[in-house]
Amino acid sequence: MTETVEHAPTGLPEHPMPRATGCPFDPLPALRDLQARRPVSRVRIWDGSSPWLITRHEDVRALLGDPRISADPRRPGYPHRTAATRARDQVRSSFITLDDPEHARLRRMVTAPFTIKKMEALRPSVQRVVDDLIDRMLAGPNPVDLVEAFALPVPSLVICALLGVPYADHDFFQRNTQVLVRRTSTEDDVRTANEALTAYLEDLLAAKQAEPEDDLLSVLAEQRVATGELTRRQAADMGVLLLAAGHETTANMIALGTLALLEHPDQLALLRDGAEPKQVAAAVEELLRYLNITHSGRRRVALEDIEIGGELIRAGDGVILANDIANRDPDAFPDPDRLDLGRDARRHVAFGYGVHQCLGQPLARIELQVVYNTLYTRVPTLALATGIDQLEFKHDGFVYGVYELPVTW
Amino acid sequence: MRVEVDQPKCVASGQCVLVAPEVFDQDDDGIVVLLDTEPGAEHEEAVRESAAICPAAAIRLVQE
Ligand code: HEM
Ligand code: SF4
Secondary structure, X not given: OOOOOOOOOOOOOEOOOOEOOOOOOOEOHHHHHHHHHOOEEEOEOOOOOOOEEEOOHHHHHHHHOOOOEEOOOOOOOOOOOOHHHHHHHHHOOOHHHOOOOHHHHHHOOOOHHHOHHHHHHHHHHHHHHHHHHHHHHHHOOOOEEHHHHHHOHHHHHHHHHHHOOOHHHHHHHHHHHHHHOEOOOOHHHHHHHHHHXXXXXXXXXXXXXXXXXXXXXXXHHHHHHOOOOOOHHHHHHHHHHHHHHHHHHHXXXXXHHHHHXXXXXHHHHHHHOOOOHHHHHHHHHHXXXXXXXXXXXXXXXXXXXXXXXXXXXXXXXXXXXOHHHHOOOOOOOOOOOOOOOXXXXXXXXXXXXXXXXXXXXXXXXXXXXHHHHHHHHHOOOOEEXXXXXXXXXXXXXXXXXXXXXXXEO | OEEEEOOOOOOOOOHHHHHOOOOEEEOOOOOEEEOOOXXXXXXXXXXXXXXXXXXXXXXXXXXO
């Protein structure tokens, strides 16, 4: 296969699109238009190429579950997010960017801590983390930035304990992860941040191999690196993926979710008034569906010709599965722009779909259930300390959210 | 109703266990384990939802 960069004919919609002006939670009307009129259509991306954008819920699920598409960014035609991610993905390969059978072999090495039973067993310690942070917040200055005081520490503390990463290093790994998820980061920025994180994880793995503890990095070091099944570098790549995906996403769900609830007081009230565990679980699914923090689309490339939505995707064509707009598809979710914590949103694609569907979803669910069930009950007067129009949203992030959320109580 | 699971396909998402805990469980590595191959009618809806929600299409219902 030779690499041909297609120069898009003028008039193709540009991707990514910003959120709607006026509502920081809603997709742009143009994207909705595309979903209604041409649910499988070409868009133009930063490098001038024109991959397919898939916008309907049903089509997104069908293609993400289709073995004829590949998640491997080293294949020609893959629709890279930026020049910097293109450069990074040529040298790095954790399982999120590999296809089966290699993807399955590596993913299965780290699924054990994420079973529903193990996650349920973790719930009390997540509750303690959340309670402690709220205690500390209430004893500290008011107003405070909820991102810094609460949203980032909760998942960071939890993933650190699970992996065996010292939480004392949180400034280091949070800062470098921020670089990796920003569209505006240069190639140099990304390479430096990635190298720093990987070297850090390699050192940790070496230490764990010498002195194992009760955590996932020790398991990887003892059972996979020591046996030669993985190089230390490969294990470190996995560690970076788990550490980065394990805190940045959930943190954004906590802060942006809180903002959305403060803007929808009738919905917030449902969580405050002693909600049943089932209702809290449903609320988490609905907020995942409604907020769509992983809004830059799942990226894939076709391995064979695929017919879908009346169009023919050719082998080698890039494909962007727009899980954000798919979660607002009226055919899948009636009245899709309404935040309705009582609806059944379980079929959302906020965690993706297919073999790459989020590995950490059981953990994210427990964290979000505990947070949404605790924060607003313990701090019933929680309110935004600034106007919503003063907030800086992560329009430049691969993961959406707010940079800061000043709150008062 | 008979249920079949395809363990090699399972990606350990745990979704079926959340939806139908009386019918599905996971082994130590998170791979699906079938607790009941012929669940009663009271579980039919949950099993259907599990099959629909499974990201790996690893759950199949066989209607008899
Ligand atoms: C609310 C929080 C989260 C959201 C919205 C989220 C979203 C996603 C999405 C959309 C994917 C699919 C990627 C693709 O198909 O290309 C994914 C994959 C992944 N996520 Fe998450 N995630 C969250 C939390 C977590 C947590 C807490 C962890 C870690 C412990 C984690 C670890 C991973 C990993 C390792 C993958 C790659 C799976 C694979 O390729 O097989 N995520 N996540
Ligand atoms: S829902 Fe599917 S992939 Fe997830 S654990 Fe059950 S069988 Fe496995």
